[in-house]
Amino acid sequence: MGVDSERLVSMPALIASALDPRHKHLPFLSQEEREGVFDKLKQLCANMDHVTETDEEDVHFSAGGEDGPTAGPSNETTRRDSAMHLLLGDDYSESGATDPQLEVDVYAKDSRPSLDSNPLEWWRANQSRFPQLASLAERYLCIPGTSVPSERVFSAAVLVVNRLRTRLTPEHVDMLVFLNKNK
Numbered sequence: 001m002g003v004d005s006e007r008l009v010s011m012p013a014l015i016a017s018a019l020d021p022r023h024k025h026l027p028f029l030s031q032e033e034r035e036g037v038f039d040k041l042k043q044l045c046a047n048m049d050h051v052t053e054t055d056e057e058d059v060h061f062s063a064g065g066e067d068g069p070t071a072g073p074s075n076e077t078t079r080r081d082s083a084m085h086l087l088l089g090d091d092y093s094e095s096g097a098t099d100p101q102l103e104v105d106v107y108a109k110d111s112r113p114s115l116d117s118n119p120l121e122w123w124r125a126n127q128s129r130f131p132q133l134a135s136l137a138e139r140y141l142c143i144p145g146t147s148v149p150s151e152r153v154f155s156a157a158v159l160v161v162n163r164l165r166t167r168l169t170p171e172h173v174d175m176l177v178f179l180n181k182n183k
């Protein structure tokens with residue numbers, strides 16, 4: 001019985017497994033399926049690189065006082081970046097320094113950490129080596145592994161809404177469930 005490799009590669013769990021440095025060698029897959037997963041990683045990195053190049057107008061948030069965060073790049077950062085850019089040129093620019101293909105290949109060949117290590121701490125420490133993969137890991141490794149938290153919210157809602165409290169408005173039910181789950 002063959003496995004549909006295109007469907008298998010598009011599954012977020014496999015991408016998350018490949019982005020977990022402890023399990024990146026994917027021993028539970030065949031060599032062809034493993035290559036498909038890393039090709040998908042290269043594609044995701046290239047797409048992400050393309051998106052960041054087209055979105056030059058990035059919004060920067062700085063911690064404001066009582067007014068809250070303010071949008072827009074700070075003048076000091078812009079001045080420093082432009083001076084460094086003028087001095088060193090495009091060769092030293094961080095945005096063009098990484099190739100998605102090379103980044104994924106180096107990551108795949110890199111030794112894996114011990115099983116006791118925390119993958120999020122590993123990515124934090126290696127973010128400068130693998131900037132595009134680190135941002136993908138931030139997206140994929142935040143996916144909860146189970147549906148238990150959502151099932152607990154539904155259970156709390158069942159306890160809040162019963163036959164004696166059927167006249168509660170949806171807004172009040174939301175507030176009561178929120179209070180119940182955030183004690």
